Amino acid sequence: MSARLLRVLLASPLLFTPVALAKEKPPREAIACEGAFAIDSSEARLIEIYGADNVWTGTVPGPEGMDMQATRVFPDDPDRMLEFTWWNEDERTDLGSVELPPTMSGPGGIHDGMSVAEVAAINGDAFTLNGFGWDYGGFASFRTGVLSDIEGGCYLSLRFGPDDRPVKVNTDAVWGDREVPSTEPLLETVGAHVQVVSIGYPHPDFRD
Numbered sequence: 001m002s003a004r005l006l007r008v009l010l011a012s013p014l015l016f017t018p019v020a021l022a023k024e025k026p027p028r029e030a031i032a033c034e035g036a037f038a039i040d041s042s043e044a045r046l047i048e049i050y051g052a053d054n055v056w057t058g059t060v061p062g063p064e065g066m067d068m069q070a071t072r073v074f075p076d077d078p079d080r081m082l083e084f085t086w087w088n089e090d091e092r093t094d095l096g097s098v099e100l101p102p103t104m105s106g107p108g109g110i111h112d113g114m115s116v117a118e119v120a121a122i123n124g125d126a127f128t129l130n131g132f133g134w135d136y137g138g139f140a141s142f143r144t145g146v147l148s149d150i151e152g153g154c155y156l157s158l159r160f161g162p163d164d165r166p167v168k169v170n171t172d173a174v175w176g177d178r179e180v181p182s183t184e185p186l187l188e189t190v191g192a193h194v195q196v197v198s199i200g201y202p203h204p205d206f207r208d
Contacts, residue, residue: 032107033152038095039154042091046073057069058070069089071092080101087203087204097157097201098199107156116188119182119194120182128179128182131174131177132190134176140157142156150199160187160195166189
């Protein structure tokens with residue numbers, strides 16, 4: 001390569017820009033409350049869909065330091081892993097919940113990284129979430145709006161997390177065991193965003 005050509009390439013405004021260097025992320029796979037994610041799903045159905053080699057059931061960490069049983073699909077791949085819990089743990093039936101990986105989006109196109117304001121805009125209504133900093137911190141569900149009535153009968157559960165807790169700003173209103181409205185300006189201040197997307201179903205005793 002000639003010195004002149006090298007100077008031209010180095011001077012190019014596109015050669016070393018973030019756009020040119022960044023790898024384009026593949027589109028997220030959108031899920032609906034059907035098939036593997038339907039109310040009548042089971043471990044047997046997951047094996048049928050994903051293959052026995054990609055399905056594992058065992059004990060996993062739960063809230064408040066407790067252990068719980070779950071079935072994981074693609075358990076060794078964090079970018080693809082799905083975690084299913086069952087109301088009937090003996091039979092691995094009566095789907096309780098599914099935690100989605102970052103490569104998937106839930107009902108309404110909700111995915112990790114979204115801000116509180118972005119989720120509220122999709123919902124078409126405000127909602128509440130738990131304050132941060134404890135076992136159930138940042139969890140939100142939807143009593144009103146588009147995300148409160150999802151086809152297939154599942155409900156959407158999100159866990160938000162902050163980017164940081166600014167030292168010079170009083171953030172007590174969004175911290176601890178309290179309900180926080182999505183309209184609270186401090187949520188933007190701390191950079192609250194979706195960290196976990198899950199869908200779930202009520203216990204069989206409480207279904208219509």
